Amino acid sequence: MVARITTPHSIQRALNYNEQKVKKEQAELLHAANFLKDVEQLSFYDKLKRFSDLINLNERAKTNTLHISLNFHNSDMLSKEKITEIADEYMHKIGFGEQPYLIYQHHDSGHPHIHIVTTNIKEDGKRIDTFNIGRNQSEKARQELEQKFQLVHAKGRRITAEDIRPVSQKIQYGKSETKRSITNVLDYVLKNYTYSSLPELNAVLKLYNVVADRGSENSRIYQNNGLIYRVLDEKGNKIGVPIKSSLIYSKPGLKYLEIKFQENETTKQQYKQSIKATINFVLLRH
Numbered sequence: 001m002v003a004r005i006t007t008p009h010s011i012q013r014a015l016n017y018n019e020q021k022v023k024k025e026q027a028e029l030l031h032a033a034n035f036l037k038d039v040e041q042l043s044f045y046d047k048l049k050r051f052s053d054l055i056n057l058n059e060r061a062k063t064n065t066l067h068i069s070l071n072f073h074n075s076d077m078l079s080k081e082k083i084t085e086i087a088d089e090y091m092h093k094i095g096f097g098e099q100p101y102l103i104y105q106h107h108d109s110g111h112p113h114i115h116i117v118t119t120n121i122k123e124d125g126k127r128i129d130t131f132n133i134g135r136n137q138s139e140k141a142r143q144e145l146e147q148k149f150q151l152v153h154a155k156g157r158r159i160t161a162e163d164i165r166p167v168s169q170k171i172q173y174g175k176s177e178t179k180r181s182i183t184n185v186l187d188y189v190l191k192n193y194t195y196s197s198l199p200e201l202n203a204v205l206k207l208y209n210v211v212a213d214r215g216s217e218n219s220r221i222y223q224n225n226g227l228i229y230r231v232l233d234e235k236g237n238k239i240g241v242p243i244k245s246s247l248i249y250s251k252p253g254l255k256y257l258e259i260k261f262q263e264n265e266t267t268k269q270q271y272k273q274s275i276k277a278t279i280n281f282v283l284l285r286h
Helices: 011-023 044-055 081-094 134-148 178-192 198-208 254-285
Strands: 002-006 027-033 064-071 101-106 115-119 210-213 228-232 238-244
Touching: 002 228, 011 027, 011 044, 011 101, 011 115, 027 081, 027 210, 081 101, 081 115, 081 134, 134 198, 178 198, 178 210, 178 228, 178 238, 198 210
Parallel strands: none
Antiparallel strands: 002 064, 027 101, 064 115, 101 115, 210 228, 228 238
C-alpha cells in the first residue's frame, strides 16, 4: 500500500475534484465518517458546510485541508467494505479518527485506490499538527495495515511488469476535460519513468495519447524554449487545443524536463553494466 498526503489550499477544491469524478462515473463515495447524515442523504453543500464550519473556527491556520490517497496493488483484491475498513483504521492511526472525512474510490486508473478528504481543524478550533505526518504517523500506519490485512508491501518490493502498466486509461478526446486528463498522465509518467530525453519521454506519453511538443523550429514556442502538451487520437494525430506547460500545476516546462533528463541519465548508469552483462550472457549462450 502506498499512502500520499497533500495539503490543498482549499477544501472546496479537494471536494470538487472528487465530486466531479463521481459525476463522470469515474469514482464513487464509499463512506462519510462523522457526518450528521448518511452518505445517500448528503448533498455537495452538506459536505462542504461540515468542513467549512470547522475551518472557520481557526482562520489563522495556514493548513486546514488534507487530501489523502491510498493506493493498493492489483493483486490485493479488496472489496469496497474491506477498503473502507482499511481507510477507517488508517485515519484513526494518523490521529484523524474523530474528524469528518469522506472516502472516495476512484475507477480511472489501472490499480485500486481511494481518495480521502478531511480537515485538521477540530471542534474546539485547535488544529491537528500535520508536520511530518507522512513520514511519521502515515508510514507507521502503512506498515501496520500491510501486516494486518496482508497487503502487498510498498517498501523494499521490486518493480514488476504489473506495476508499470498504465495507471490511467488512454485519453479519449471529448470524453474528459483535456487539461485535467493530461495532468493526470504527467503526474504519473514524470515521476515513475526514467526518461533522459524528450523523444524518450514522448515514447511513454504516447501510450496515453499525449505528446510533449516544442513546435517547429521557426515557431515562437520553439524559439522561446516553450513547451506545449497535446492530445493524440487513436492514429497518433494531434487533436484539440494545446495546453501550455505553464498552465499545468507541476509546471513541466523544458527547464524542468532538462533537469529531470540529467537526473535520470545518472540513474540509468548504475544499471548499465548489469544489463550489458545479461545481454552478453544470453548472446553467448545461444
